[in-house]
Amino acid sequence: MASNAGPTPSNFIVVNNDQLDVELANAGNKPVIVDFTAKWCGPCRRIAPVFEQLPTQFPGAVFLKCDVEDNAQSSAKYGIRAMPTFVFFRSKAKIDEFRGAKMPDLKLKVEKWLESEANGEQAEDKSKSYMDLVKLIDKSSIECLNQCNDHDIEACLTNDDRYMESDCDEQLIINIGFIQNVKVHSLKITGPEGFVPKTVKIFVNEIKTLDFDTAERSEPVQELNLTKDDVGEDVVIPLRFVKFQNVSSVTLFVKDNQGMEDTTRIGHLAFIGSPVNTTKMGEFKRISGKKGESH
Numbered sequence: 001m002a003s004n005a006g007p008t009p010s011n012f013i014v015v016n017n018d019q020l021d022v023e024l025a026n027a028g029n030k031p032v033i034v035d036f037t038a039k040w041c042g043p044c045r046r047i048a049p050v051f052e053q054l055p056t057q058f059p060g061a062v063f064l065k066c067d068v069e070d071n072a073q074s075s076a077k078y079g080i081r082a083m084p085t086f087v088f089f090r091s092k093a094k095i096d097e098f099r100g101a102k103m104p105d106l107k108l109k110v111e112k113w114l115e116s117e118a119n120g121e122q123a124e125d126k127s128k129s130y131m132d133l134v135k136l137i138d139k140s141s142i143e144c145l146n147q148c149n150d151h152d153i154e155a156c157l158t159n160d161d162r163y164m165e166s167d168c169d170e171q172l173i174i175n176i177g178f179i180q181n182v183k184v185h186s187l188k189i190t191g192p193e194g195f196v197p198k199t200v201k202i203f204v205n206e207i208k209t210l211d212f213d214t215a216e217r218s219e220p221v222q223e224l225n226l227t228k229d230d231v232g233e234d235v236v237i238p239l240r241f242v243k244f245q246n247v248s249s250v251t252l253f254v255k256d257n258q259g260m261e262d263t264t265r266i267g268h269l270a271f272i273g274s275p276v277n278t279t280k281m282g283e284f285k286r287i288s289g290k291k292g293e294s295h
Contacts, residue, residue, distance in 0.1 A: 009055040015066040020074035024092045025229075027062040029238065031114055032089040034064040036080045043101035044084045050103045051086075058114055088113055091238040093222060130185050133178065133271040134158065141177025141249060143209050148263070156266040159233065163191065166264045172197075172254040174269070175209045181276040184244040186236040188270040189226070194259025196231045197266065200224040203251040204244065215253035228258060236272060246276055 015023055015034075024032055035051050037044040055063045068075040068083060078087055078094060086106060088096040098109045134157055144153035148165040153174060155162035166172050184204075189197060201220035203210065210218070221243045224230075230237055250271065257264040 009059070011059060011061065012052065012055040012063045013065070015064050015071055015074070018071045018073045020064065020066055020071060020078075021092070023062075023064055024089055027089075029091050031061045032064060033061060033110060033113075034066050034078075034087045034089065036066050036068055036075055036078075036083060036085045036087065038068050038083045041083045047084055047101040047103055047106065050106060054107070054110055058110070061114055086110075090240070093224070093238070093240060095240055130272050130274055133182055133184070133273050136178045136180060136182055136275060137271075138177040138179045141175065143175040145173040145209070145212070146171055151265075156269045159268045159270070163265050163267045164269075165195075165266075166254075170254075170257050170261060170264045171212060172252070172264055172266075173210055173212060173215055174252040174254070175206070175249060176251075176271070177249040178247065182247050182271075182273050183241070183276060184239060184247050184250065184271050184273040185241055186238045186272045187224075188233065188236055188268060188272065189231050190233050190267040191231060191265045192267070193228065195257055195261050195263065195265040196226070196228075197254045197256075197264055198226050198258040199255035200226065201253040201255065202239070203253070204247050205249055206251050210251055210253065212253075215251075216255075220253070226258065231258075233268065244273070247273075 013023055020034065033054070035044075035048075037048065051063065051065070055061075066074060068080055080087075082099055084099070084101055086098040086109075087094060088098075096113060098106060100106075137157065142153055142157075144164070146167050146169070147153055148167045151163055151165040153164050156164040189200075191197070200223070201215060201218075202222045202224065203215070203218070204221050222240050224237060226237070229235070254264055
């Protein structure tokens with residue numbers, strides 16, 4: 001619990017019973033900082049008073065305290081190997097982390113990260129031009145490894161009754177290029193329950209399409225761990241927008257699906273964002289604005 005004499009701030013929560021993902025979901029799109037700590041850890045005890053002062057200083061963020069022994073599954077899921085470790089989240093996605101008990105460094109890290117988050121939110125609020133980027137996809141660049149010939153990648157790029165499906169197993173590598181550089185704000189992924197993707201590693205601007213071994217061992221720009229609540233036509237999956245500002249291509253490595261099915265199916269895959277070259281926005285709207293046009 002917080003060590004200050006006053007009441008515990010509402011944005012400071014002690015996580016119990018491996019409910020970390022629940023608390024991350026409850027935070028919505030607020031920035032979240034999680035202190036992975038341990039009762040027996042001396043450095044954790046030393047830095048705890050500093051961490052417990054932060055919720056009062058930054059009321060727009062959520063601060064979670066997560067004991068690694070009381071929350072063993074959550075700690076394992078997010079790869080905690082040393083304490084204290086402070087992990088930064090936004091919209092349930094892991095953004096960054098800080099290890100160690102250097103108090104000034106932690107406070108500076110938090111201040112810089114929350115300032116960056118605030119600036120990003122302001123920039124996003126100014127932009128109301130996010131759209132489905134399907135019209136900017138370069139058809140000649142589309143490639144999908146391990147797709148079923150009868151249900152290929154192009155079937156899921158439009159929102160209709162068709163779907164794409166993997167072939168030999170549940171994994172897919174999807175490469176999509178764009179005719180001009182874009183900013184990608186979020187994704188939409190739909191599919192039948194159980195067959196829809198679960199773990200998705202996202203890479204950008206790869207020179208050539210990754211193979212499965214390379215995708216498995218490479219560090220992505222962002223990794224998604226999707227649940228049934230994240231996949232649906234009315235649901236957008238937010239990305240680390242700052243990492244997707246000048247994108248010429250996106251590669252998705254679908255590692256598994258939510259039901260451990262033999263194959264993975266995607267009903268609709270959409271990239272939501274805007275062109276980088278805003279001077280062409282009017283031209284883009286005129287081209288794509290006619291109802292009923294196909295891509």
